[in-house]
Amino acid sequence: xxxxxxxxxxxxxxxxxxxxxxxxxxxxxxxxxxxxxxxxxxxxxxxxxxxxxxxxxxxxxxxxxxxxxxxxxxxxxxxxxxxxxxxxxxxxxxxxxxxxxxxxxxxxxxxxxxxxxxxxxxxxxxxxxxxxxxxxxxxxxxxxxxxxxxxxxxxxxxxxxxxxxxxxxxxxxxxxxxxxxxxxxxxxxxxxxxxxxxxxxxxxxxxxxx
Amino acid sequence: xxxxxxxxxxxxxxxxxxxxxxxxxxxxxxxxxxxxxxxxxxxxxxxxxxxxxxxxxxxxxxxxxxxxxxxxxxxxxxxxxxxxxxxxxxxxxxxxxxxxxxxxxxxxxxxxxxxxxxxxxxxxxxxxxxxxxxxxxxxxxxxxxxxxxxxxxxxxxxxxxxxxxxxxxxxxxxxxxxxxxxxxxxxxxxxxxxxxxxxxxxxxxxxxxxxxxxxxxxxxxxxxxxxxxxxxxxxxxxxxxxxxxxxxxxxxxxxxxxxxxxxxxxxxxxxxxxxxxxxxxxxxxxxxxxxxxxxxxxxxxxxxxxxxxxxxxxxxxxxxxxxxxxxxxxxxxxxxxxxxxxxxxxxxxxxxxxxxxxxxxxxxxxxxxxxxxxxxxxx
Numbered sequence: 001x002x003x004x005x006x007x008x009x010x011x012x013x014x015x016x017x018x019x020x021x022x023x024x025x026x027x028x029x030x031x032x033x034x035x036x037x038x039x040x041x042x043x044x045x046x047x048x049x050x051x052x053x054x055x056x057x058x059x060x061x062x063x064x065x066x067x068x069x070x071x072x073x074x075x076x077x078x079x080x081x082x083x084x085x086x087x088x089x090x091x092x093x094x095x096x097x098x099x100x101x102x103x104x105x106x107x108x109x110x111x112x113x114x115x116x117x118x119x120x121x122x123x124x125x126x127x128x129x130x131x132x133x134x135x136x137x138x139x140x141x142x143x144x145x146x147x148x149x150x151x152x153x154x155x156x157x158x159x160x161x162x163x164x165x166x167x168x169x170x171x172x173x174x175x176x177x178x179x180x181x182x183x184x185x186x187x188x189x190x191x192x193x194x195x196x197x198x199x200x201x202x203x204x205x206x207x208x209x210x
Numbered sequence: 211x212x213x214x215x216x217x218x219x220x221x222x223x224x225x226x227x228x229x230x231x232x233x234x235x236x237x238x239x240x241x242x243x244x245x246x247x248x249x250x251x252x253x254x255x256x257x258x259x260x261x262x263x264x265x266x267x268x269x270x271x272x273x274x275x276x277x278x279x280x281x282x283x284x285x286x287x288x289x290x291x292x293x294x295x296x297x298x299x300x301x302x303x304x305x306x307x308x309x310x311x312x313x314x315x316x317x318x319x320x321x322x323x324x325x326x327x328x329x330x331x332x333x334x335x336x337x338x339x340x341x342x343x344x345x346x347x348x349x350x351x352x353x354x355x356x357x358x359x360x361x362x363x364x365x366x367x368x369x370x371x372x373x374x375x376x377x378x379x380x381x382x383x384x385x386x387x388x389x390x391x392x393x394x395x396x397x398x399x400x401x402x403x404x405x406x407x408x409x410x411x412x413x414x415x416x417x418x419x420x421x422x423x424x425x426x427x428x429x430x431x432x433x434x435x436x437x438x439x440x441x442x443x444x445x446x447x448x449x450x451x452x453x454x455x456x457x458x459x460x461x462x463x464x465x466x467x468x469x470x471x472x473x474x475x476x477x478x479x480x481x482x483x484x485x486x487x488x489x490x491x492x493x494x495x496x497x498x499x500x501x502x503x504x505x506x507x508x509x510x511x512x513x514x515x516x517x518x519x520x521x522x523x524x525x526x527x528x529x530x531x532x533x534x535x536x537x538x539x540x541x542x543x544x545x546x547x548x549x550x551x552x553x554x555x556x557x558x559x560x561x562x563x564x565x566x567x568x569x570x571x572x573x574x575x576x577x578x579x580x581x582x583x584x585x586x587x588x589x
Contacts, residue, residue: 018331020326025317039385043418050417052448057446068465084367097496111451118453122479124414124485126507133510182502185518187548189500193387194334195541200390204533205525207394208422 007203014201054079082106147173219298219305220246222256223278226492227294227313232324235288236315240281240308245298248276252301258283261293264309286315326585335549338540345536352535357496357514358527361395364494365402368469373493374409374444375399376468377423378459378484380499381452382476384418387522388500391425392474394525395446395498399472400430404439412445413462415455420447456480460487473497473512474521485511498524555582 013035020031058072082103089101096103136142153159154170199205222242230237240258247253255275259268260283271283286553287291293311297304332487344350368375377396382389395413410427414420424445431440448458460483463471472483473495481497482503488495489511497508498516508515516524519541526534555578562575 022321022328023319024232024234024321025319026234029317034268039397043383045417046417046421048417048448050414051420053417053420053447057443071461114457115453117450118457119479121483125482125511127506129482129486129510166351185502187506188519188545189502189522190521191334191541191544191548193500194331194544195338195537196387196391196522196525198335198338199525199537200387204537205390205394207397207426207525208390 003206003209006209007206011201011203014197018201147177213400219222219253219300219303221305221307222296222298223307225294225296225307225310227310229313229315229404230282232318236286236317237282237284238286238292238294238315239311240283240294240296240310242279244277244279244295245305245321247298247300247305250300252303254299254301257297257299257304259295259297259306261295261309262291262353263309264293268293288317289316293395324425334516334540334544337543337547338537341538341540341543342533342536345532345539350535350539352523352530352538354528355516355520355523355527357498357516357520358395358524360494360496360514361398362402364470364472364496365399365406365408368403369406369492371469373469374411374466375403375470375472376459376463376466376488376493377410377412377474379412379414379416379419380422380473380477380481381415381455382419383416384422386476388476389419389422391521392498394424394528395474395521396423397426397430397474398528401434402426404431404434405434407439409439409441410444411462411466411468413448413459414446415448415450417447420445452478452480456483459484459545463487463491463493467491468493471495473499473508475499477501477508482507482511488512516531535575 016028017035020028022035023029055076058076060066060068060071062076085101085103089096089098089103089206093101095101097107098104106168130148134141134145134148136145150166151170151173153162154166154168159166160171196205200208219520222245224243225240226242227238230239242256245253245256253276256278257270258272258274258281260271261268272281274281281347283292283294283550291312293309294313295306295309297306341350365375375548376398379389379392382392384390386483388552400410410516412420412423412427412571414423424442428437428440428442428446431437448455453565462468463484464487468488468491471485473484473488474497477499478501481499481501485495485497485508495512496514496516497512498521499505499508500518500521503519505515526538559575559578562572562578566572566575
């Protein structure tokens with residue numbers, strides 16, 4: 001029963017949603033949106049699970065003085081400060097995102113710059129990954145190096161200043177070989193998703209039931 | 211304004227109102243031929259008026275700017291009769307079309323716009339089911355997937371180095387099919403880790419995925435006969451902030467220095483930040499994603515990459531039961547059909563264009579356009 005009931009629920013829900021995709025008539029027409037709302041409600045409650053996991057994990061780390069426990073202290077202080085400021089802003093200003101709210105200040109002055117900093121790191125990582133990827137070790141790597149060079153130069157004004165043909169070749173590479181490969185991968189991915197969904201609906205794929 | 215008054219505005223002609231096809235009801239479509247007065251600079255657009263009797267009264271239900279000859283009234287009550295008229299509006303003047311109706315909106319039982327999707331879904335499902343049946347009778351060939359074959363070596367390497375294994379689902383949710391596919395890879399990784407007695411760390415972006423990952427790892431450790439090695443504290447929730455998650459995982463990588471990193475799931479801009487940090491600590495990295503935009507980053511930074519459909523094939527590859535292998539072969543046949551269709555369409559279109567240029571016959575080209583358009587409808 002422990003396996004059969006979830007498999008039956010998966011089968012019925014899967015078949016209903018597939019049918020609903022083709023039948024606009026009520027009550028099937030908006031079934032997908034309704035299920036999505038149910039999922040959002042359930043997912044909202046699972047935040048408590050996440051919260052429990054996060055706090056318990058770091059409290060244990062501090063309690064046993066495991067290596068890096070200082071980071072756990074910083075995390076818990078930041079977490080509870082954000083939570084308290086969020087609730088305070090909600091009660092006092094009706095919304096945590098009110099321009100006068102301390103939570104809004106925390107968001108714009110701390111969270112946003114931290115997110116931007118992480119995103120900015122990408123520029124350095126692109127440089128280091130490109131350095132390794134573009135080494136001309138064999139024919140395929142050399143082709144990659146040449147085409148990447150053309151595309152990069154063709155996308156900036158200096159490329160056109162060097163030779164007016166560079167943007168044209170760059171566009172050709174992006175519109176034909178690149179697009180063909182991308183579409184090939186996408187088609188395979190979509191077909192894979194259909195076959196996988198069929199396996200899930202028919203109960204062949206049961207990994208999620210462990 | 212003087213010009214408009216002198217010649218008079220001409221109303222939109224051929225007004226038609228009909229129940230919107232292939233919808234869930236509550237909608238009427240109104241179509242008209244553009245007013246000849248649209249050429250005047252003073253002409254602004256069309257007001258759509260609705261009434262419940264032919265004599266009125268009429269109230270405005272919508273407005274469209276000039277150049278457009280269709281409007282959908284999505285505020286109708288199914289089963290009720292409505293009458294419509296379209297009013298051409300110019301600066302300081304307006305002119306109404308004749309009243310059309312009655313029209314009654316209703317819900318349809320089949321969305322004809324999705325017939326193409328239905329046919330292809332049916333065909334692909336048929337191929338999959340036929341090949342599942344065939345796979346039960348004979349052994350079918352699956353090509354090697356190096357990324358999946360490398361799992362054992364990667365886990366072994368971590369064990370030899372005395373370092374943990376890190377596994378990430380990226381930003382995927384449990385409702386994403388790719389996350390389900392990733393769970394079967396995690397199951398294999400966890401089983402190997404348990405056999406070798408290696409620590410497995412799984413930081414999560416989604417609490418639901420975390421719960422599924424905990425159960426998967428727990429079951430794999432139990433099946434491997436090492437339930438004592440399972441540590442729930444190694445499979446934790448980090449945050450649902452994209453770059454917060456990236457920072458958290460990077461921190462774990464730098465502190466724990468894993469010997470192997472698995473990036474299996476749905477990734478966005480954080481993919482390279484994670485993979486390059488993994489590379490910086492000398493970890494062997496096996497990535498897999500269906501996010502086409504992130505694949506180049508993984509290919510540049512990782513040792514092995516599962517590209518798109520290879521991720522979905524993982525469960526069948528790792529558990530080669532007839533029904534799993536059969537579904538993969540069915541997928542291949544569908545792919546072959548699509549490739550044949552693309553080649554056939556390319557030839558058809560080319561011959562159509564050549565015939566149109568050389569002999570002035572557009573029949574083949576028109577048929578080709580209708581064929582291609584049939585695929586583009588679907589929403």
